[in-house]
Amino acid sequence: MSVIVVSGTGTEIGKTVVTSAIAAAAVAAGRSVAVLKPAQTGVGPDEPGDAAEAVRLAGPAVTARELARYPEPLAPDIAARRSGLATLAPARIAEAAAALAGTHDLVLVEGAGGLLVRFDEEGHTLADAARLLEAPVLLVAPAGLGTLNSTALTAEALTARGLRGLGVVVGSWPASPDLASRCNLADLPKVSGLPLLGAVPERAGTLPPATFRKTAPTWLAPPLDGTWSAKTFTSTWPA
Template sequence: MSVVIVSGTGTEIGKTVVTAAIAAAAVAAGRSVAVLKPAQTGVGPAEPGDAAEVVRLAGPSVTAVELARYPEPLAPDTAARRAGLPTVSPAAVAEAANRLALSHDLVLVEGAGGLLVRFDEEGHTLADAARLLGAPTLLVAPAGLGTLNSTVLSAEALRARDLTALGVVIGSWPKVPDLAARCNLADLPKSSGLPLLGAVPAGSGTLPPSDFRTAAPTWLSPGLAGTWSPAPFLSTWSPPPFTPAAPPIPSEA
């Protein structure tokens, strides 16, 4: 894999930190890495965006490229229209990714929000860029209640477009997961038909960069240059057995 699309099943679920973890693990394995952010929204002209955050966490050897930036935190098409700025086409994304792939072992293309968020006036999405690139897509999903539906829908959208789905990484695994999160570990692969390829602990983006780089491979499966295995993780966090409530004691007449 020279190019990988990283898409979330929604927003604010740890997609950038997962991208940084993959980059850090790949660098640790001796690979050269670039991260491409086609459309950065909700960030001012002088502020660091998601690509810069990946470099901060994964290390200065990572190349960061951003194609467009829009100030309002909206879907790229809407943000571009409101700002009076040009949109980004799938062809531009594919051209930039292919150019980076000529000089890097791995190019990570980080989307904005979910897979089918509109990028331009014609309704093109990250999925269209994936098709032009012939690149597999990694889904980043939250751990808690509601993630099964959004992950299954994203997986079905990839299959409907004959696109390759790599698997699912949980973007922010809680330190003390609730029952829903623990049940979702087993249910996500079964429901989506995709393998679980990692789980990044909540708050990992606040670690000192050196600690982040050291730990990153332990959060990801070997297919993502890591050492993480789903079996022991599932065993550790398997939900407790169901205990039915005791029937009420009938009151005496």
Template sequence: MTVLVVTGTGTEVGKTVTTAVLACAALAAGRSVAVLKPAQTGVTGDERGDADEVVRLAGGVTAVELARFPDPLAPATAAHRAGLAPVGARETADAAAKLAAEHDLVLVEGAGGLLVRFDGAGSTLADAARMLGAPVLLVAAAGLGTLNTTALTAEALRAREVDLLGVVVGSWPREPDLAARCNLADLPVVAKAPLLGAVPEGAGAYDPAVFRAAAAGWLAPALHGTWDVARFTGEQAPV
């Protein structure tokens, strides 16, 4: 796996922090890492974007942002409102392939969910993943409602013949409720893909040194981590 595409079941599910966790674990395993953000929305000028946040948390990664648009909207809409050229799936795939020639791992972080439109032609992150032949890692919410959005995203990937590597819970609550606890067992069933990690709620606010030291413990061995899915789900199982 040279390129891994990171998407979410929606916005604010922990994609950027999860991308930083993935970068940390890969770096600790001795791999060179690049992070590609095709379209950053909701930031202007010198404001920090998602790729910058990954660098802050993970450290020594190459960060590339292809375009940024000021409105916090879907990339196609934000580009149109700004009067700027959008970044499509082909540009995304080409940039990722170029980075992959120079790095062991390229993490491509999308905006919002899988089928958010990049441009007027309707290209999406799923299209870029298919062009690259790259697997997708799905970052999901922990609580009520996540099973539906996870199942829909997994179904959309299968329909496009894109491999779903697995699911990571992007923000595991400090005090998980019944739905979150039950979802640990149900997420891999509805996704038809393994559960590969759980990132603690608020991890993005950790001191970077603490974050880097702990990151591998939040991911399964398939992602260069040490997280034990059977132990975690067993400990969190509802009584």
């Protein structure tokens, strides 16, 4: 696959770090990678955004592109309306991703929050861009209590829209997981119907970039250019 759409089941759950880890693993596997952030919210004009963070962690070989930036930390359509800036249509996202795919082996399109967060006045979402791209969607989910419901709902939304789910990655695996987190390792694939494709440790984004790049493949399964095994990991953290 040349394009993967990365969506969270919510916000602030490690989506950017997971995107960065996938980029780092792909680069380590010898692939050229681009990270596309369609709408960056809550960041000032001179501050680094999520795409820049992916370059910082995964390395300068990664191409970063951002289509729109809104200063307030809100859903893109609301942030655009409040700032007086233009909204972002899914066709523009798809066109940008397709252009990057023409010159890169892998393009990672990182959404804003969850799958159905609105981008424009017509209510278009990341799901609409994924449909135009005919690209699989990777879900990033939290580890703990409540994640089964949000992941199941997001997976159902994918199915209802005729989109293909690639798998689920736990965005921030705790150093000392509680019972709910350990149980969720086995239950996330059951409720979503999607394979578990990785677990990125909490605070992974604070690692020195060189350490992050070296370690990233161990957090991700082979379909994401990694060496991580769901079976081995689950047995390490029995419920």
